[in-house]
Amino acid sequence: MIVVMEKGASEAEVQHIVERVExxxxxxxxxxxxxxxxxxxxxxxxxxxxxxxxxxSGVAEVLSILAPYKVASREVKPxxxxxxxxxxxVGGGKVGVIAGPCSVESxxxxxxxxxxxxxxxxxxLRGGAFKPRTSPYSFQGLKEKGLQLLASARDETGLAVVTxxxxxxxxxxxxxxxxxxxxxxxxxxxxxxxxxxxxxxxxVLLKRGPSATIDELLLAAEYILNEGNSQVxxxxxxxxTFESHTxxxxxxATVAYLRQKTHLPIVVxxxxxxxxxxxxxDMAAASVAAGADGxxxxxxxxxxxxxxxxxxxxxxxxxxxxxxxxxxxASAVDKQLGA
Ligand code: PEP
Ligand code: MN
Numbered sequence: 001m002i003v004v005m006e007k008g009a010s011e012a013e014v015q016h017i018v019e020r021v022e023x024x025x026x027x028x029x030x031x032x033x034x035x036x037x038x039x040x041x042x043x044x045x046x047x048x049x050x051x052x053x054x055x056x057s058g059v060a061e062v063l064s065i066l067a068p069y070k071v072a073s074r075e076v077k078p079x080x081x082x083x084x085x086x087x088x089x090v091g092g093g094k095v096g097v098i099a100g101p102c103s104v105e106s107x108x109x110x111x112x113x114x115x116x117x118x119x120x121x122x123x124x125l126r127g128g129a130f131k132p133r134t135s136p137y138s139f140q141g142l143k144e145k146g147l148q149l150l151a152s153a154r155d156e157t158g159l160a161v162v163t164x165x166x167x168x169x170x171x172x173x174x175x176x177x178x179x180x181x182x183x184x185x186x187x188x189x190x191x192x193x194x195x196x197x198x199x200x201x202x203x204v205l206l207k208r209g210p211s212a213t214i215d216e217l218l219l220a221a222e223y224i225l226n227e228g229n230s231q232v233x234x235x236x237x238x239x240x241t242f243e244s245h246t247x248x249x250x251x252x253a254t255v256a257y258l259r260q261k262t263h264l265p266i267v268v269x270x271x272x273x274x275x276x277x278x279x280x281x282d283m284a285a286a287s288v289a290a291g292a293d294g295x296x297x298x299x300x301x302x303x304x305x306x307x308x309x310x311x312x313x314x315x316x317x318x319x320x321x322x323x324x325x326x327x328x329x330a331s332a333v334d335k336q337l338g339a
Pocket of ligand 2: 102308309
Protein backbone atom coordinates (compact mmCIF):
# COMPACT_ATOMS: atom_id res chain seq x y z
CA MET A 1 0.00 0.00 0.00
CA ILE A 2 1.18 3.57 -0.55
CA VAL A 3 0.09 6.57 1.43
CA VAL A 4 0.37 9.66 -0.75
CA MET A 5 0.72 12.78 1.36
CA GLU A 6 -0.74 16.15 0.37
CA LYS A 7 1.62 18.61 -1.29
CA GLY A 8 2.27 20.74 1.76
CA ALA A 9 2.14 17.94 4.35
CA SER A 10 4.36 18.70 7.34
CA GLU A 11 7.17 16.54 8.64
CA ALA A 12 5.13 15.85 11.78
CA GLU A 13 2.22 14.58 9.66
CA VAL A 14 4.54 12.29 7.73
CA GLN A 15 6.08 11.04 10.98
CA HIS A 16 2.64 10.40 12.41
CA ILE A 17 1.67 8.21 9.44
CA VAL A 18 4.98 6.33 9.70
CA GLU A 19 4.18 5.56 13.34
CA ARG A 20 0.62 4.48 12.45
CA VAL A 21 1.93 2.17 9.72
CA GLU A 22 4.48 0.61 12.04
CA UNK A 23 1.99 0.20 14.85
CA UNK A 24 -0.05 -1.95 12.45
CA UNK A 25 2.92 -4.30 12.16
CA UNK A 26 3.83 -3.04 8.68
CA UNK A 27 7.21 -1.82 7.48
CA UNK A 28 7.41 1.80 6.30
CA UNK A 29 9.59 3.29 3.59
CA UNK A 30 9.42 7.06 3.20
CA UNK A 31 10.09 8.27 -0.32
CA UNK A 32 10.64 11.98 -0.73
CA UNK A 33 9.57 12.90 -4.25
CA UNK A 34 10.10 16.23 -5.93
CA UNK A 35 6.35 16.92 -5.72
CA UNK A 36 5.13 14.98 -2.69
CA UNK A 37 6.14 12.52 -0.05
CA UNK A 38 4.80 8.99 -0.20
CA UNK A 39 5.01 6.32 2.46
CA UNK A 40 5.07 2.73 1.35
CA UNK A 41 3.48 0.40 3.90
CA UNK A 42 4.80 -3.09 3.29
CA UNK A 43 3.52 -6.31 4.77
CA UNK A 44 0.53 -8.64 4.72
CA UNK A 45 -2.51 -6.75 3.50
CA UNK A 46 -5.32 -6.27 5.98
CA UNK A 47 -8.80 -5.00 5.20
CA UNK A 48 -9.01 -2.17 7.70
CA UNK A 49 -5.54 -0.74 7.06
CA UNK A 50 -6.58 1.41 4.12
CA UNK A 51 -9.57 3.02 5.85
CA UNK A 52 -7.67 3.77 9.00
CA UNK A 53 -4.79 5.47 7.17
CA UNK A 54 -6.84 7.55 4.74
CA UNK A 55 -8.32 9.63 7.57
CA UNK A 56 -4.85 10.72 8.78
CA SER A 57 -4.03 14.40 8.73
CA GLY A 58 -2.06 15.45 5.62
CA VAL A 59 -2.99 12.28 3.72
CA ALA A 60 -4.12 12.79 0.10
CA GLU A 61 -4.90 9.17 -0.77
CA VAL A 62 -4.08 5.57 -0.01
CA LEU A 63 -3.50 3.24 -2.93
CA SER A 64 -2.81 -0.45 -3.28
CA ILE A 65 0.48 -1.34 -4.97
CA LEU A 66 -0.45 -3.70 -7.77
CA ALA A 67 3.01 -5.07 -8.56
CA PRO A 68 4.28 -8.02 -6.48
CA TYR A 69 7.47 -6.02 -5.79
CA LYS A 70 6.85 -2.84 -3.81
CA VAL A 71 9.81 -0.59 -3.01
CA ALA A 72 11.33 -1.28 -6.45
CA SER A 73 8.10 -0.26 -8.18
CA ARG A 74 7.53 2.96 -10.08
CA GLU A 75 4.06 3.02 -8.52
CA VAL A 76 5.81 3.88 -5.27
CA LYS A 77 8.53 6.11 -6.72
CA PRO A 78 7.80 7.53 -10.19
CA UNK A 79 11.09 9.47 -10.32
CA UNK A 80 14.00 7.43 -11.63
CA UNK A 81 16.78 6.61 -9.18
CA UNK A 82 20.32 7.71 -10.00
CA UNK A 83 23.07 5.89 -8.11
CA UNK A 84 26.47 7.43 -7.57
CA UNK A 85 29.31 5.76 -5.78
CA UNK A 86 32.80 7.14 -6.20
CA UNK A 87 33.49 7.64 -9.90
CA UNK A 88 30.49 5.57 -11.00
CA UNK A 89 27.18 7.24 -11.88
CA VAL A 90 24.29 5.20 -13.28
CA GLY A 91 21.13 7.04 -14.19
CA GLY A 92 20.25 10.71 -14.30
CA GLY A 93 21.23 10.99 -17.96
CA LYS A 94 24.61 9.35 -17.41
CA VAL A 95 25.52 5.96 -18.83
CA GLY A 96 28.05 4.40 -16.46
CA VAL A 97 30.70 2.13 -17.93
CA ILE A 98 31.98 -0.69 -15.73
CA ALA A 99 34.90 -2.30 -17.53
CA GLY A 100 37.64 -4.75 -16.72
CA PRO A 101 38.62 -8.38 -16.84
CA CYS A 102 36.38 -11.29 -15.97
CA SER A 103 38.89 -12.28 -13.26
CA VAL A 104 41.66 -10.42 -11.52
CA GLU A 105 44.76 -12.40 -12.50
CA SER A 106 47.83 -10.35 -11.58
CA UNK A 107 48.95 -6.88 -10.57
CA UNK A 108 50.19 -6.12 -14.06
CA UNK A 109 46.94 -7.36 -15.66
CA UNK A 110 44.56 -5.36 -13.47
CA UNK A 111 46.65 -2.18 -13.38
CA UNK A 112 47.20 -2.03 -17.12
CA UNK A 113 43.50 -2.69 -17.70
CA UNK A 114 42.44 -0.04 -15.18
CA UNK A 115 44.66 2.55 -16.88
CA UNK A 116 43.43 1.63 -20.37
CA UNK A 117 39.71 1.60 -19.58
CA UNK A 118 40.00 4.84 -17.64
CA UNK A 119 41.79 6.52 -20.55
CA UNK A 120 38.96 5.39 -22.84
CA UNK A 121 36.29 6.85 -20.54
CA UNK A 122 35.19 3.99 -18.27
CA UNK A 123 33.75 5.11 -14.92
CA UNK A 124 34.31 1.93 -12.90
CA LEU A 125 36.63 -1.05 -12.83
CA ARG A 126 35.29 -4.59 -12.70
CA GLY A 127 37.16 -7.79 -11.94
CA GLY A 128 36.23 -10.98 -10.14
CA ALA A 129 38.27 -12.02 -7.12
CA PHE A 130 35.77 -14.68 -6.03
CA LYS A 131 34.72 -16.46 -9.21
CA PRO A 132 31.61 -18.63 -9.59
CA ARG A 133 32.84 -21.19 -12.12
CA THR A 134 30.77 -23.93 -13.69
CA SER A 135 33.56 -26.43 -13.07
CA PRO A 136 35.35 -26.78 -9.73
CA TYR A 137 38.58 -27.38 -11.71
CA SER A 138 38.47 -23.94 -13.36
CA PHE A 139 40.33 -20.90 -11.95
CA GLN A 140 38.44 -19.81 -8.82
CA GLY A 141 39.92 -16.33 -8.45
CA LEU A 142 42.67 -14.75 -6.32
CA LYS A 143 40.23 -14.13 -3.43
CA GLU A 144 41.50 -11.50 -0.94
CA LYS A 145 44.70 -10.94 -2.91
CA GLY A 146 42.50 -10.06 -5.90
CA LEU A 147 40.52 -7.59 -3.79
CA GLN A 148 43.75 -5.92 -2.70
CA LEU A 149 44.87 -5.58 -6.31
CA LEU A 150 41.52 -3.99 -7.22
CA ALA A 151 41.88 -1.54 -4.34
CA SER A 152 45.35 -0.51 -5.46
CA ALA A 153 44.08 -0.03 -9.02
CA ARG A 154 41.41 2.26 -7.53
CA ASP A 155 44.06 4.15 -5.57
CA GLU A 156 45.99 4.80 -8.75
CA THR A 157 43.17 5.54 -11.21
CA GLY A 158 40.32 6.74 -9.00
CA LEU A 159 37.97 4.20 -10.60
CA ALA A 160 35.23 2.75 -8.37
CA VAL A 161 35.57 -1.02 -7.92
CA VAL A 162 32.77 -3.46 -8.80
CA THR A 163 33.41 -7.04 -7.72
CA UNK A 164 31.38 -10.14 -6.96
CA UNK A 165 30.53 -11.52 -3.55
CA UNK A 166 29.44 -15.16 -3.54
CA UNK A 167 28.73 -16.02 0.08
CA UNK A 168 27.20 -14.38 3.14
CA UNK A 169 30.33 -15.01 5.24
CA UNK A 170 32.44 -13.13 2.67
CA UNK A 171 30.28 -9.99 2.49
CA UNK A 172 32.25 -8.04 5.13
CA UNK A 173 35.55 -8.90 3.47
CA UNK A 174 34.43 -7.91 -0.04
CA UNK A 175 32.70 -4.76 1.25
CA UNK A 176 35.99 -3.69 2.84
CA UNK A 177 37.51 -3.32 -0.66
CA UNK A 178 34.60 -2.85 -3.08
CA UNK A 179 32.49 0.20 -3.92
CA UNK A 180 29.81 -1.97 -5.51
CA UNK A 181 28.98 -5.52 -4.46
CA UNK A 182 28.06 -7.67 -7.44
CA UNK A 183 25.58 -10.48 -6.87
CA UNK A 184 26.12 -12.90 -9.73
CA UNK A 185 23.54 -14.53 -11.93
CA UNK A 186 23.88 -17.85 -10.12
CA UNK A 187 23.15 -16.18 -6.80
CA UNK A 188 20.21 -14.02 -7.84
CA UNK A 189 17.88 -16.11 -5.70
CA UNK A 190 20.25 -16.70 -2.80
CA UNK A 191 17.95 -14.88 -0.40
CA UNK A 192 20.30 -14.92 2.61
CA UNK A 193 23.02 -13.34 0.45
CA UNK A 194 20.56 -10.69 -0.78
CA UNK A 195 19.62 -9.83 2.81
CA UNK A 196 23.24 -9.74 3.77
CA UNK A 197 24.28 -7.25 1.03
CA UNK A 198 21.10 -5.34 1.91
CA UNK A 199 22.61 -4.73 5.32
CA UNK A 200 25.77 -3.07 4.00
CA UNK A 201 26.25 0.55 2.97
CA UNK A 202 27.57 -0.49 -0.43
CA UNK A 203 25.70 -0.22 -3.72
CA VAL A 204 24.69 -3.61 -5.12
CA LEU A 205 24.75 -4.71 -8.76
CA LEU A 206 22.22 -7.52 -9.04
CA LYS A 207 22.56 -9.73 -12.11
CA ARG A 208 19.57 -11.50 -13.58
CA GLY A 209 19.61 -15.28 -13.22
CA PRO A 210 19.79 -17.00 -16.64
CA SER A 211 16.43 -18.66 -16.03
CA ALA A 212 14.77 -15.99 -13.89
CA THR A 213 11.77 -13.98 -15.01
CA ILE A 214 11.82 -10.20 -14.74
CA ASP A 215 9.39 -10.32 -11.81
CA GLU A 216 11.75 -12.72 -10.05
CA LEU A 217 14.63 -10.28 -10.66
CA LEU A 218 12.59 -7.43 -9.19
CA LEU A 219 11.55 -9.53 -6.20
CA ALA A 220 15.22 -10.38 -5.63
CA ALA A 221 15.98 -6.63 -5.68
CA GLU A 222 13.15 -6.21 -3.20
CA TYR A 223 15.00 -8.43 -0.69
CA ILE A 224 17.93 -5.98 -0.76
CA LEU A 225 15.72 -2.87 -0.62
CA ASN A 226 13.69 -4.35 2.20
CA GLU A 227 16.81 -4.43 4.40
CA GLY A 228 17.12 -0.66 3.95
CA ASN A 229 19.73 -0.55 1.18
CA SER A 230 18.27 1.67 -1.55
CA GLN A 231 21.31 1.50 -3.84
CA VAL A 232 20.34 -1.37 -6.11
CA UNK A 233 21.43 -1.53 -9.75
CA UNK A 234 19.75 -4.16 -11.94
CA UNK A 235 21.76 -5.97 -14.60
CA UNK A 236 20.50 -7.85 -17.66
CA UNK A 237 23.19 -10.33 -18.65
CA UNK A 238 21.33 -12.75 -20.90
CA UNK A 239 19.08 -15.73 -20.36
CA UNK A 240 19.15 -19.35 -21.41
CA THR A 241 17.05 -20.21 -24.47
CA PHE A 242 17.08 -22.85 -27.23
CA GLU A 243 19.44 -20.66 -29.26
CA SER A 244 23.00 -21.97 -29.22
CA HIS A 245 24.86 -19.54 -31.48
CA THR A 246 25.32 -17.14 -28.62
CA UNK A 247 26.34 -18.14 -25.08
CA UNK A 248 23.11 -16.66 -23.71
CA UNK A 249 20.27 -14.77 -25.39
CA UNK A 250 20.42 -11.05 -24.59
CA UNK A 251 16.85 -9.69 -24.38
CA UNK A 252 17.01 -5.91 -24.64
CA ALA A 253 13.26 -5.57 -24.22
CA THR A 254 14.11 -6.14 -20.57
CA VAL A 255 15.54 -2.61 -20.48
CA ALA A 256 12.43 -1.00 -21.94
CA TYR A 257 10.14 -3.11 -19.75
CA LEU A 258 12.08 -2.44 -16.55
CA ARG A 259 12.05 1.27 -17.33
CA GLN A 260 8.24 1.16 -17.17
CA LYS A 261 8.06 -0.90 -14.01
CA THR A 262 10.92 0.22 -11.78
CA HIS A 263 12.80 3.37 -10.83
CA LEU A 264 16.04 1.42 -10.27
CA PRO A 265 18.90 1.97 -12.73
CA ILE A 266 19.49 -0.70 -15.37
CA VAL A 267 22.84 -1.95 -16.62
CA VAL A 268 23.39 -4.35 -19.53
CA UNK A 269 26.27 -6.82 -19.80
CA UNK A 270 26.69 -7.71 -23.49
CA UNK A 271 29.87 -9.69 -22.77
CA UNK A 272 28.12 -12.51 -20.91
CA UNK A 273 24.96 -11.79 -22.90
CA UNK A 274 26.55 -12.80 -26.19
CA UNK A 275 29.68 -14.77 -25.25
CA UNK A 276 31.50 -13.59 -28.40
CA UNK A 277 33.90 -10.65 -28.55
CA UNK A 278 32.82 -9.68 -32.06
CA UNK A 279 29.16 -9.31 -31.03
CA UNK A 280 29.86 -7.12 -27.99
CA UNK A 281 30.28 -3.66 -29.64
CA ASP A 282 26.95 -3.80 -31.51
CA MET A 283 25.02 -5.14 -28.54
CA ALA A 284 26.62 -2.54 -26.26
CA ALA A 285 25.44 0.18 -28.65
CA ALA A 286 21.98 -1.42 -28.85
CA SER A 287 21.78 -1.49 -25.04
CA VAL A 288 22.44 2.24 -24.86
CA ALA A 289 19.85 2.84 -27.58
CA ALA A 290 17.31 0.78 -25.61
CA GLY A 291 17.78 3.07 -22.61
CA ALA A 292 20.38 1.36 -20.41
CA ASP A 293 21.83 3.48 -17.60
CA GLY A 294 25.08 1.58 -17.72
CA UNK A 295 27.20 -1.06 -19.45
CA UNK A 296 29.31 -3.82 -18.00
CA UNK A 297 32.07 -4.89 -20.39
CA UNK A 298 34.81 -7.49 -20.05
CA UNK A 299 38.18 -6.11 -21.12
CA UNK A 300 41.54 -7.91 -21.00
CA UNK A 301 45.05 -6.87 -22.09
CA UNK A 302 45.38 -10.12 -23.99
CA UNK A 303 42.07 -12.00 -24.23
CA UNK A 304 43.77 -15.06 -25.72
CA UNK A 305 45.57 -15.62 -22.45
CA UNK A 306 42.71 -14.80 -20.08
CA UNK A 307 42.09 -17.30 -17.27
CA UNK A 308 38.33 -16.89 -17.77
CA UNK A 309 35.97 -15.63 -20.48
CA UNK A 310 38.69 -14.57 -22.95
CA UNK A 311 36.40 -15.46 -25.88
CA UNK A 312 33.99 -12.67 -24.93
CA UNK A 313 36.53 -10.07 -23.75
CA UNK A 314 37.53 -6.95 -25.65
CA UNK A 315 41.17 -5.94 -25.95
CA UNK A 316 42.06 -2.30 -25.25
CA UNK A 317 41.68 -1.19 -28.84
CA UNK A 318 38.32 -2.92 -29.23
CA UNK A 319 37.16 -1.32 -25.99
CA UNK A 320 38.12 2.13 -27.19
CA UNK A 321 36.21 1.59 -30.45
CA UNK A 322 33.19 0.31 -28.53
CA UNK A 323 33.25 3.41 -26.34
CA UNK A 324 33.39 5.64 -29.40
CA UNK A 325 30.41 3.89 -30.97
CA UNK A 326 28.37 3.94 -27.76
CA UNK A 327 29.17 7.58 -27.08
CA UNK A 328 27.54 8.53 -30.36
CA UNK A 329 24.44 6.47 -29.60
CA ALA A 330 24.26 7.98 -26.10
CA SER A 331 24.28 11.50 -27.44
CA ALA A 332 21.53 10.56 -29.92
CA VAL A 333 19.33 9.60 -26.94
CA ASP A 334 20.36 12.71 -24.97
CA LYS A 335 22.65 10.95 -22.56
CA GLN A 336 26.30 11.07 -21.71
CA LEU A 337 28.37 7.89 -21.82
CA GLY A 338 31.24 7.40 -19.43
CA ALA A 339 33.56 10.13 -18.25
C1 PEP B 1 30.82 -12.00 -14.14
O1 PEP B 1 30.34 -10.85 -14.25
O2 PEP B 1 32.05 -12.22 -14.20
C2 PEP B 1 29.91 -13.14 -13.99
C3 PEP B 1 30.32 -14.28 -13.43
O3 PEP B 1 28.71 -12.90 -14.49
P1 PEP B 1 27.33 -13.72 -14.34
O4 PEP B 1 27.07 -13.82 -12.88
O5 PEP B 1 26.36 -12.85 -15.06
O6 PEP B 1 27.53 -15.05 -15.01
MN1 MN C 1 33.03 -13.41 -16.95
